[in-house]
Amino acid sequence: MKVWLFRIIALCIPILFFVILEYSLRLANYGQSYPLFIENPADTAYKLPRPDIVKRYFPRNGDVPSVSIEANFFRAQKPQNGIRFVVQGGSTAAGFPYGFGASIAGMLDPRLKQTFPNHYVETVNTSLAAVNSYTNLDMVDEIIEQQPDAVLIYMGHNEFLGILGVGSNYTAANSRSSTLLFLTLKNLRIFQLMQNIYHDVKHTDRDETSNSQQGHSNTFMAKVAKHKSIPFESDLYHAGLDQFSGNLDLILEKYRWANIPVFISTLTSNLLDQAPFSSAPMPENIRLSLEQLIESIKQGKQVQQRLLQVSKTVEESQNAFANFQLGRIFYSLNDAKNAKKHLLLAKDHDLLRFRAPEAINKIILAKALKYDAVIIDAQKRFELRSKHGIVGNNLMLEHLHPNVEGYFLLSDAFYQGIKNAKIFSEWQNVEPQQAWQQKLLLPAEEYFGFAKILQLKTDFPFVKNRTQLTLPAPQNWEQQLGLDLFEKKNDWLNMVQKSQQGYMNENNIQQLLKTQLIIADALPYNFEANNKAAELLETLGQKKRASTYHQRQKWALQN
Numbered sequence: 001m002k003v004w005l006f007r008i009i010a011l012c013i014p015i016l017f018f019v020i021l022e023y024s025l026r027l028a029n030y031g032q033s034y035p036l037f038i039e040n041p042a043d044t045a046y047k048l049p050r051p052d053i054v055k056r057y058f059p060r061n062g063d064v065p066s067v068s069i070e071a072n073f074f075r076a077q078k079p080q081n082g083i084r085f086v087v088q089g090g091s092t093a094a095g096f097p098y099g100f101g102a103s104i105a106g107m108l109d110p111r112l113k114q115t116f117p118n119h120y121v122e123t124v125n126t127s128l129a130a131v132n133s134y135t136n137l138d139m140v141d142e143i144i145e146q147q148p149d150a151v152l153i154y155m156g157h158n159e160f161l162g163i164l165g166v167g168s169n170y171t172a173a174n175s176r177s178s179t180l181l182f183l184t185l186k187n188l189r190i191f192q193l194m195q196n197i198y199h200d201v202k203h204t205d206r207d208e209t210s211n212s213q214q215g216h217s218n219t220f221m222a223k224v225a226k227h228k229s230i231p232f233e234s235d236l237y238h239a240g241l242d243q244f245s246g247n248l249d250l251i252l253e254k255y256r257w258a259n260i261p262v263f264i265s266t267l268t269s270n271l272l273d274q275a276p277f278s279s280a281p282m283p284e285n286i287r288l289s290l291e292q293l294i295e296s297i298k299q300g301k302q303v304q305q306r307l308l309q310v311s312k313t314v315e316e317s318q319n320a321f322a323n324f325q326l327g328r329i330f331y332s333l334n335d336a337k338n339a340k341k342h343l344l345l346a347k348d349h350d351l352l353r354f355r356a357p358e359a360i361n362k363i364i365l366a367k368a369l370k371y372d373a374v375i376i377d378a379q380k381r382f383e384l385r386s387k388h389g390i391v392g393n394n395l396m397l398e399h400l401h402p403n404v405e406g407y408f409l410l411s412d413a414f415y416q417g418i419k420n421a422k423i424f425s426e427w428q429n430v431e432p433q434q435a436w437q438q439k440l441l442l443p444a445e446e447y448f449g450f451a452k453i454l455q456l457k458t459d460f461p462f463v464k465n466r467t468q469l470t471l472p473a474p475q476n477w478e479q480q481l482g483l484d485l486f487e488k489k490n491d492w493l494n495m496v497q498k499s500q501q502g503y504m505n506e507n508n509i510q511q512l513l514k515t516q517l518i519i520a521d522a523l524p525y526n527f528e529a530n531n532k533a534a535e536l537l538e539t540l541g542q543k544k545r546a547s548t549y550h551q552r553q554k555w556a557l558q559n
Helices: 002-027 053-057 104-115 133-145 176-185 189-202 206-213 220-224 235-257 284-298 304-317 320-332 336-348 358-371 378-384 404-421 432-438 443-456 477-486 492-506 509-522 527-539 543-558
Strands: 037-039 046-049 082-089 120-125 150-154 262-265 374-376
Touching: 002 189, 053 133, 082 104, 082 133, 104 120, 104 150, 104 404, 104 432, 104 543, 120 543, 133 176, 133 235, 150 404, 176 235, 235 262, 235 358, 262 358, 262 404, 284 304, 284 320, 304 320, 304 336, 320 336, 336 358, 358 374, 374 404, 378 404, 404 432, 443 477, 443 492, 477 492, 492 509, 509 527, 527 543
Parallel strands: 082 120, 082 150, 150 262, 262 374
Antiparallel strands: 037 046
16 A cells, blocks of 8 residues: 555656646746737737747747738627638738738628628638648647637638648747657747757757748748648658548548537649749750650640640659640640640649648648538639639739639639528528629739749749849829838828728728728728728618627627
8 A cells, every 4th residue: 555655656756747847937927828819908809819829839949930810800799690710821821921801800801791780790811921721730729719600711821831830940840740749848938948058059040040941031931931841642741631631531520529610621723834943854855855845845746646746755754844745735725734744743843832732731631521521622713713724823923822802702602602602591682793892802912912922032042042022113193102002101001091081082982992991901990990881881872781880889889
C-alpha cells in the first residue's frame, strides 16, 4: 500500500509542478492568448475577427507575416431575427487585392440583406492571406460558438506554401500529427515559454537568407517558399494532399456535429495566361518539336497528326513549360479538349506550388459528398464564362486572384448554391444584374487593387530579379484617391469619405449611396452613419433595404 502511495505521489509531483508553473506564468501576465473574435473597443455590443490573429502561430519576436483580417463587425449577441454567415479561406476569399468589398463576404452581404429583408443579416469574413487548412481548422470551434446559420469555405491554394504548410518557411513541425499537437498546445504559457526560449536561442535571420536566395526580394511570396521545388507525386506533394484531406475531414466533421450547413467551393486559377513559375528544363527534342510546330502553323501547313505525336511525348515528359506551350498551341487552333488537358498538366507539374493541383479539387468533391456539405462549383462557373472553357486573364489578375468580374462570379456561385440548397424558407431573389450594380466596391479601391497587382508582379516569383514599379498616371480623381491609398497618403475610411464628397459634388446619387452604405457597414455602432444610410435608402424608395440601418440606429440609441 505504501509503495503504491509513493508511486502516486511521485507521479503527481511533476504534474503539480507544471500546473503551478502554468498558473504562475498566467498570474505574471506572461504570454498571450489570441482569440479569433474580440470585442469592438468602440462598442462592446459588437465583435470583430481579430485582425492580427496570425500572431497566435508565432513566437514572441518571431518573423510574423504582415497579413491580417480586415475589420468587419457582427453583434456580440446574435439577434433573435438574425441570420449569420461566416466565410473561411485564404486571400481569394478575403478579396485580395481589392479588400473586403470584393471578398466573398463583401460581395454577398448587401445581396443577402435584400434576400432576407425581415432579418438582420451578417456575413462575417474570417479569411486572410497565406493561411491554409491548419488555420481554418484552428478557427472552427470559435466560429461554431458564434452560432452561424451557414459556413462558406474557399480554400486550398495555400496548402503547400501557406503558413504551417509542408513546403513553407513558416512551419511549426515536420509532420501533420506534430502540427496538430502544436495547435492544441499553443495557448499554454509553458509551451509559449519553451517556444520563445527555443526561438531566441536557435533563431536564424530568415529575411536575410530569403533575400540572398531571391536577389534581395522581401515579398511574402519569396519568404514563405522554403521548398521551391515540389515535384508531382513526390513525398512532399503527397504530404500536402494528405494534410489537406485530413484537416478537411476534421473541419467538416465538426460542422456536421454542430448541425451547421457548409458550402464549400472548388478552386479555380489562371490556366491560359499564367506560365508555370518553375519547371524542370525542357528536353531539347521537345523544344525543337514545339518550335517546328509553331513554324508549320505560321506557314499554314497541316499539323494535326504531328500534334498528336508531340502531345503524347510532352504529356509523358511531365515538363510544366512544355505542357504550357503546347496547351497554348492547341488553344490557338481552337482544340479546346487538348488545350485544357495540357494547361492543366502545366499547372499540376509546376514545381513552385502557389496554385493548387487538380488533386485538391478532387479531395474537396469527395469530402463534401462524405460529410453532406454543399458543393459550390466555382471552377465550372469560371470555365463557362471563358473561351473554350479555359480560364485566363479574362477573369484573373495573375495566377489565382480574380478580377472584379471574377470576384462577383465567385460570390454569385455561392449565392445560387445557398438558394438551391433551400435551407432557408424565406428567399427574395436578387438577380445578378441588380447585385452587380449594387456591389459595394469603389473605383478608388479598384485602382488600389490594380496597383497592388502591378507591385506584386515586379518581384518573385513573377520575375527572376526585382524590377522597378511604374504606375500609370491616374486618369481621374477616383483613381487619384486609389493611388493615395496605395501610397499610404490616406487611410481607407478617409478615402471612402473623400469619394463620398466627390460624388456629392457630381450629384452622383447611386455612388453617393454606395459610399454611405460602406461607411455605415464599417461603423455599424455609429448612429449618424446608419441614420444617413437609412434616410438615403428611403429617399430613393428602397425602404426594405433601410431596415438593417434602422435596427442599428435603435441599438446605438440604447447605448
